[in-house]
Amino acid sequence: MLHHAPLLTTMAVGLVMGFALGFLAQKLRLSPIVGYLAAGLLIGPFTPGFVGDTDVAYELSEIGVILLMFGVGLHFSIKDLLAVKKVALPGAVLQMVAATALGTGVGLWLDWSLGASMLFGLALSVASTVVMLRALEDKQLLDTRAGHIAVGWLIVEDLAMVIALVVIPVLASDAGGAGAIAGELAWTIVRVAVFVALMLVVGKRAIPWLLAKVADTGSRELFTISILAIAMGVAVGAAYLFDVSFALGAFFAGMIMRESDLSHRAAEDSLPLRDAFSVLFFVSVGMLVDWHVVIEAPLALLVTTLVIVVGKSAVAFGLVRALRYSKRMSLVVAAALAQIGEFSFILVTLGGDLEILSQEAQDLVLGGAILSIVINPFLFTFVSRFYREGAEDPQDQDDDATVTYTGSEHVILVGFGRVGTRTAMALWHADVPTVVIDDDENKVKALREDDREAILGSAVRSKVLRAAGIDQATTVIIAIPDPLNAGAITAKIKRLSPHVRVLTRGQNDTDVAYLTELGADRVLVGVNEVADLMAADVLDETTGTH
Structure with missing residues (x-):
């Protein structure tokens, strides 16, 4: 009976096993990804017992890749990258080159071709977004300067991988000579450029417009379906019309959707399905792992793991x-990058499809990934302890010094952009005690040099809000323009300190409803406030009360 429903059976067993082993991994203080990969290993063709349908698993992994890349695009932030560009950009590029070179050396040592060795090295060079963010959050390092650098570094790596997914199939084609390959590469660049231009010109207008129209219907079901339809439709359409990867199409669909005023709802509504298919993606990758590599090539597996954990870091x-x-900031960044994950899996799957990477190479990457993800929490335990204790080096004492506001009856201002700066100036002019929270280290440093109270970090984190004195504050003003982040911050504030009055800003009536539902006491919308001021000015003039 089960053989007549391979899709249902593979999904059901994959989710059940993924849940069970992911839960066990979580209890063992490991990344749930380890459990998902182990689940795939147990239902794969290289272990006894039930064997999932590998063709179905491959199709599910493609959906997983689309939704993973859609999520990356939906949360892609140029701002985060620009804040640490001086270290993240050169650092990430040089580190990827060095790690790729190390991996290439291992491949050549194993008598692989140069192309296979280079792709193997590239797969070892990029860290996992999921694993890194989880490790930084668990050790409360995400909002430190070192955490910001690590996240910026990761964004550069993700962008490099997006480009690699476009270029690799061209370089792998048997086009007949360097000239033919160069021509094919140029034609690929033209196709990608046309697709990107179409998304930026047409998609940037059409996607937000469509989301707004669907939202106006008031149907949550239709809105959720519209998000998935856009993600899947753009990804598949890009592949068929422009011959670019599903991953690239999904990335741009997410990036364009971020421009919509409804991006916060899009992120929230699509999250459960993105998470579910992410699990199936990791399970399907685990099904590709041949555990015999531990017995047949233990030295090669050890060297691969050392390249990931020791060489990269x-x-x-x-x-x-x-x-x-x-030193301690450098250690945090090094530990954050000492693992590989989802992009590495995408690359080895692509390498297998293009017949570049052998089964042995794929097994080494997947085995090295599992071992590095297992090792990473222990590595972070040591690094975070060293980071918190500090070092004798005076430079270490100055970096990310913990600052806590000890006053009371004050205002907390989240975000020091144009709106936040103007608000803060007015409050300071009126001698209102004000503490600024911002995740831009340069702004925080400048404020402290001006003898202003400022906390470095993201206000969505309890630690940062407590450092700003949330328990003793009277009001929190959220001046950031992103409704999704403002909503998360509002909800966290109301959980920590329900009595605090929260003022935030929005773009439209949808934002007002969303933020009010999460606990905001007042939501200011620019056009409404301007209209009220204009009407008040005319009435004052008419009645002579000015």
């Missing part, structure tokens, strides 16, 4: 130190 540590950052 050593290069990252040296680069951050060379850019004049402290």
